[in-house]
Amino acid sequence: MTTQLELADIQGNILTAYGKLGFPHGRFLLLHVDKPQAGRTFVELLRRRVTTALRWPSDRKPNPPGKIYQRRPEVALNISFTFWGLLALQVPIRTLRGLPDEFIDGMAARADILCDNFPRPIKESWDPVWNVDGGSDGAVHILVTLNAQMNADGTPVAALEDITREISALCDATEGGVRLLHGHRNPDPAWQDLSALMATQPDGTRQPLPTEHFGFVDAIGDPVFEGQKPDEPNAAIGQGKLLADQSWVPLATGEFLLGHPDESQEIACAAMPLDFSRNGTFVAYRKLHQNVAAWNASMAKLAQQFAAVMDVPEAEAEETLKAKMAGRWRDGTTLIAAPDFATWQALREKRLAAEKANDHATLAALNRALVDFTFVDDQTGAKCPIGAHLRRANTRDMLDPHLTSANKAERNGSVLNNRRRILRRGLPYGAHDGGADDSGEHGIVLLATCANLFRQFEFVQQQWMQYGLDFNAGNDTCPIVGNHGAEAKFVIPADPASGKPPFFCGGLPQFVETRGGEYFFTPSLTALRMIATGVVDPT
Amino acid sequence: MPDFDGGHYFLTALIPVRTDPCQDPRSTESITSHTHALREVLASLPTALQSPATERIGVNSPFARCGRTHFARLAVLDDVAFNGRAQRDPIWATLRSALKRPYPPTDTVDNLPCPYLIVVADFDADDGEPETMEAWARDLFGMMEPEWRAILEHCHGYERVTGAAGFARLLRTCQVETTMPFNDYWSVAPPFKPLDLLRTLAPALVGLVMLLLGGLLWIFNGAPFWRYLTQIGIVVLPAGLVWAWWVVMREGRKPFPTAPRSDLQSVLKALYLQQQFTRFAITSQGMGPAALHASFGSFLATHQPGNPVLPTQPRGVVKS
Numbered sequence: 012m013t014t015q016l017e018l019a020d021i022q023g024n025i026l027t028a029y030g031k032l033g034f035p036h037g038r039f040l041l042l043h044v045d046k047p048q049a050g051r052t053f054v055e056l057l058r059r060r061v062t063t064a065l066r067w068p069s070d071r072k073p074n075p076p077g078k079i080y081q082r083r084p085e086v087a088l089n090i091s092f093t094f095w096g097l098l099a100l101q102v103p104i105r106t107l108r109g110l111p112d113e114f115i116d117g118m119a120a121r122a123d124i125l126c127d128n129f130p131r132p133i134k135e136s137w138d139p140v141w142n143v144d145g146g147s148d149g150a151v152h153i154l155v156t157l158n159a160q161m162n163a164d165g166t167p168v169a170a171l172e173d174i175t176r177e178i179s180a181l182c183d184a185t186e187g188g189v190r191l192l193h194g195h196r197n198p199d200p201a202w203q204d205l206s207a208l209m210a211t212q213p214d215g216t217r218q219p220l221p222t223e224h225f226g227f228v229d230a231i232g233d234p235v236f237e238g239q240k241p242d243e244p245n246a247a248i249g250q251g252k253l254l255a256d257q258s259w260v261p262l263a264t265g266e267f268l269l270g271h272p273d274e275s276q277e278i279a280c281a282a283m284p285l286d287f288s289r290n291g292t293f294v295a296y297r298k299l300h301q302n303v304a305a306w307n308a309s310m311a312k313l314a315q316q317f318a319a320v321m322d323v324p325e326a327e328a329e330e331t332l333k334a335k336m337a338g339r340w341r342d343g344t345t346l347i348a349a350p351d352f353a354t355w356q357a358l359r360e361k362r363l364a365a366e367k368a369n370d371h372a373t374l375a376a377l378n379r380a381l382v383d384f385t386f387v388d389d390q391t392g393a394k395c396p397i398g399a400h401l402r403r404a405n406t407r408d409m410l411d412p413h414l415t416s417a418n419k420a421e422r423n424g425s426v427l428n429n430r431r432r433i434l435r436r437g438l439p440y441g442a443h444d445g446g447a448d449d450s451g452e453h454g455i456v457l458l459a460t461c462a463n464l465f466r467q468f469e470f471v472q473q474q475w476m477q478y479g480l481d482f483n484a485g486n487d488t489c490p491i492v493g494n495h496g497a498e499a500k501f502v503i504p505a506d507p508a509s510g511k512p513p514f515f516c517g518g519l520p521q522f523v524e525t526r527g528g529e530y531f532f533t534p535s536l537t538a539l540r541m542i543a544t545g546v547v548d549p550t
Numbered sequence: 551m552p553d554f555d556g557g558h559y560f561l562t563a564l565i566p567v568r569t570d571p572c573q574d575p576r577s578t579e580s581i582t583s584h585t586h587a588l589r590e591v592l593a594s595l596p597t598a599l600q601s602p603a604t605e606r607i608g609v610n611s612p613f614a615r616c617g618r619t620h621f622a623r624l625a626v627l628d629d630v631a632f633n634g635r636a637q638r639d640p641i642w643a644t645l646r647s648a649l650k651r652p653y654p655p656t657d658t659v660d661n662l663p664c665p666y667l668i669v670v671a672d673f674d675a676d677d678g679e680p681e682t683m684e685a686w687a688r689d690l691f692g693m694m695e696p697e698w699r700a701i702l703e704h705c706h707g708y709e710r711v712t713g714a715a716g717f718a719r720l721l722r723t724c725q726v727e728t729t730m731p732f733n734d735y736w737s738v739a740p741p742f743k744p745l746d747l748l749r750t751l752a753p754a755l756v757g758l759v760m761l762l763l764g765g766l767l768w769i770f771n772g773a774p775f776w777r778y779l780t781q782i783g784i785v786v787l788p789a790g791l792v793w794a795w796w797v798v799m800r801e802g803r804k805p806f807p808t809a810p811r812s813d814l815q816s817v818l819k820a821l822y823l824q825q826q827f828t829r830f831a832i833t834s835q836g837m838g839p840a841a842l843h844a845s846f847g848s849f850l851a852t853h854q855p856g857n858p859v860l861p862t863q864p865r866g867v868v869k870s
Contacts, residue, residue, distance in 0.1 A: 298596055316835065486870070498829075500828070512835065515828070515831055515835055517832035517833075
């Protein structure tokens, strides 16, 4: 018997990314609870609106009449809590003491571990709404995320505004019991607006793009775990875990949902009662500002050097540099599939031709190649540099100590990676206008979702993004999201057979900075009921 | 001899801490324990400079004054930890009860007579002789006498530390064997000579053959020669096994050879050169042959790869 998840008990933003389901707009609201009873009433009124993981039938194939099914919402609503929020809602101390240290600390207290006090301390760089200490008045207690469908002209559906007004009115009705927190650096400081980047079609309509502000197609790789996609037997290929025999299977459910066995084959300790934790998870909210102008300028400058050293045209040099840093070309093609510019161009043409000819088999194979790869044949990083973002974020089989072993039976697959995976949710925010400096608002809000923030999110952030020891790369940080001090560098190894030298990218400016964030607990619908009705019973 | 391995001496010493009351060195009003006062001294000792922030402060560990010490650590051991009750097999427990020899109701909780100061260090050495360790200790005392005095005044035996020689003797008196040294400077396997198993076991095999052959023929033939051969075999076989054991242990006791350039001076120079060469590679990539030649010439002149002494990374700066 495989894992059967109770979809109606799990919040809908855990199992899937709304952006991929036709919700290109988002609005994230933060609330503070002053009066416990008012807070619980607020949660009680909102919880019936929470979007669960139940699947809705596609618009093309309406469900047969007479059958109960989940309608596709115009706006998906989800709700999460900080530690201080749960305390304000009077969740019993005996339950709260079972919550993990890093969650109780909160993200601001972990700023040094997460390397967030760079290039400026978070007290200066974060949006004011995030810079209120946990126990103080105005601290973040509740996160309500709204993910909205869009109209043909690219604007969010009217329901987004309606629900926002409703939530605002709910707060007003509590007469100060629950407050909508202001202090987002956003056109309206009362919330954070998000939107996929858009392209205008020939007919004037707008089409959401899968790219982020640096121009890369984003959100390709995402872990697949047991019970998440029961209808897609091949979903785990390249996205789950790699076994010693080089086959792929889904990761253990407990890596992403509390109360289920995890990769160490145990149900980890959690806040009691088990119903409070089960089917819930933790989320690291990260507002990541992208220095687009600095990125463009730096790439153009490095491309000149790269073009001269490698004797290639500058345009090709710039594309290649970006790909070497990310591990993928702009359109998502991996460096493992296309190690050089010419191969990438050939693959792009192949994709275009297949799209034109409606050749589903070729397209499926190309899409499969976006995620189905390992690093065993690229141990020197000649194709994809060892320090590239892709290899740091998901090391796959790279850290297997027996990777080089001639005896394949000795190999361990992705065992050292399986407990360091995070589900990536979120959307870009701000205008993509390529401004002259980086003082504007443009970036991405990442919701890193996992069962253990310390072991999964914080480890990847600190050890893999902001350090290089596991990759024999010394103090080098991630070339894209890492902190870049005065001596920051990124090494692009060369294939020894090519006769070309390796290339050093020196003088990297800071490309990504945090502008705010917090750790949240996303409870199950059962736990939400217990919190809202004040009946969490830890005994 | 695990105290010495791979060209490094691994010292472990346990110095007993006094248990009588102690005048608080920071206040005339209060009386404290030596353990407490010692911990305060240790806590205020500067550590090595492990980050750019501490490099800017620049207050370095006193051990950085010594050009041979790779690593040193001081800590207070309060007591041995009780490891929990030993496992008991219920069937065996029942049998013991039936035989009126039941398990005692509690396990013994063992304790140390007093707290100990743990002194751990590894340093460059030519051999593992006690005098080698004492020579290092005398040098070290000369470089950080005030710090050692502030530490050792809380320990038994401080009255013997009249000078460097007394300090070295105290360490030797309190030394315990380092049973698991950690030698990290061999990046590849050292050149080992595998043990010739056949040669090692040859005497035991000869004894076995004598025993078997002699025994069989003695049974079927009965000639006294075969009886003598069997009796000799009975002696030679265990003697051969003991000899083989001794050979294996003798080989196992041999220390690892010194890894190439694993003395502190060379390690620091290597770290320095690694960082400088990385910067050189970044600034010189794309240069023409003539410019690269000139630039590398200037690199060699400035950083002197062949000179282990200067320029180099300062001791006590952890940076790579």
